[in-house]
Amino acid sequence: MTAEGRCLHTYTTTGGGRDTSIHTTLHHVYEFTTREGRTYRFDETDGSPTVVAGDRVTVRYLPEHPEGATALAPQRGRLALVTGVGLSILGAMAVGCAVFMGVVHEVSANAASLMP
Secondary structure, three states, X not given: OEXXXXXEEEEEEEEEXXXXXXXXXXEEEEEEEOOOOOEEEEEEEOXXXXXXXXXXXXXXXXXXXXXXXXXXXXXXXXXXXXXXXXXXXXXXXXXXXXXXXXXXXXXXHOHHHXXX
């Protein structure tokens, strides 16, 4: 489901230091109302730095889990890419295992002829 939401405010947090580099994370606090009329607020990182307090955004949520809402745009091609890469890796591993098992079988079958 989608709903119109509003950015209430933004803030940053910093982390790191000492032996690691310092990094800053941008947070947005959004509010939206479900079709049932319930209002929810949520904090989200990795949002667009161009969204500021007062901006209207599209919020996506599951009706049975509105507290897990997001204002991040869907990344349609990412799931297909990750799935394809994962399946390719698994396929290569399966072929490698099959080749290894074949080599072991041949060596063990011919082991008697290799012994003096």
